[in-house]
Amino acid sequence: MQIISKFILPKYVFRGTTLGFEGSHSSKNIPYTCATRNPIKAVLFAMHCKLHYYHNPVIYIAKFENIKLLPLLKATKKMDDLEEAINFMIEPNGFYQLCEGYTTLAEMKEIFKNLKIPLAASVKLENLTDKCEQAKVLEVEDIDRILLECNKTLKK
Numbered sequence: 001m002q003i004i005s006k007f008i009l010p011k012y013v014f015r016g017t018t019l020g021f022e023g024s025h026s027s028k029n030i031p032y033t034c035a036t037r038n039p040i041k042a043v044l045f046a047m048h049c050k051l052h053y054y055h056n057p058v059i060y061i062a063k064f065e066n067i068k069l070l071p072l073l074k075a076t077k078k079m080d081d082l083e084e085a086i087n088f089m090i091e092p093n094g095f096y097q098l099c100e101g102y103t104t105l106a107e108m109k110e111i112f113k114n115l116k117i118p119l120a121a122s123v124k125l126e127n128l129t130d131k132c133e134q135a136k137v138l139e140v141e142d143i144d145r146i147l148l149e150c151n152k153t154l155k156k
Contacts, residue, residue: 010037011064011140012147013086015095016045019056019102023092032073033095035062037084039146040119040135043112046105047123057105060096061150067098082132101154111149117142 013035027033036042042059050057071089079085088095096102103111112119117138120131138146 010143012100012143013037013062013064013067014039014042015060015062015092015099016042016047016049016105017058017060017092018046018049018053019058020096021049021053021092028091030073030089031091031094032087032089033092034075034079034083035060035086035088035095037086038135038138039108039143040112040117040138041083041132043105043108043119044123044128044131044135046108047120048125048128050105051124058102059105059108060099060102061147061154062095062099066100067095070098082129101156103150103153103155107153108150111146111153115142115145115149117146 014037015033015035022028023031023033036045039059046057046059067088073087073089075083075085075087079087090098109119118136120134123131
């Protein structure tokens with residue numbers, strides 16, 4: 001088991017973005033891809049992306065077993081504490097190829113609704129940090145239930 005900062009790496013990580021987003025200039029140059037241990041926070045990022053890019057917000061899901069050999073880039077304290085972030089040293093497109101697949105934002109919101117997992121109604125850049133801070137901390141069992149439902153809608 002690998003330990004980064006103060007947490008044990010999870011079985012799965014999640015990345016909220018838009019379908020095929022190639023990353024920012026810096027994420028392509030360094031390269032790195034941000035993911036999170038908490039699917040709620042991935043959904044918040046996908047909601048934010050929907051406001052700015054208007055199309056195809058998704059949550060990519062990666063099994064940690066498939067990406068465990070990727071070098072890690074230390075997250076800032078804010079990213080670590082609030083976003084539960086893990087930064088992998090790989091361009092986003094390379095990361096996506098290692099994922100189990102993705103589910104759409106609409107499908108994930110429906111899964112959360114059915115599982116009675118609370119989610120912010122909307123997210124803007126100005127309140128993204130606050131929404132991450134207010135997001136429910138999920139237990140492993142909650143994440144397992146989410147993953148079980150995601151498997152029904154997962155696309156590659």
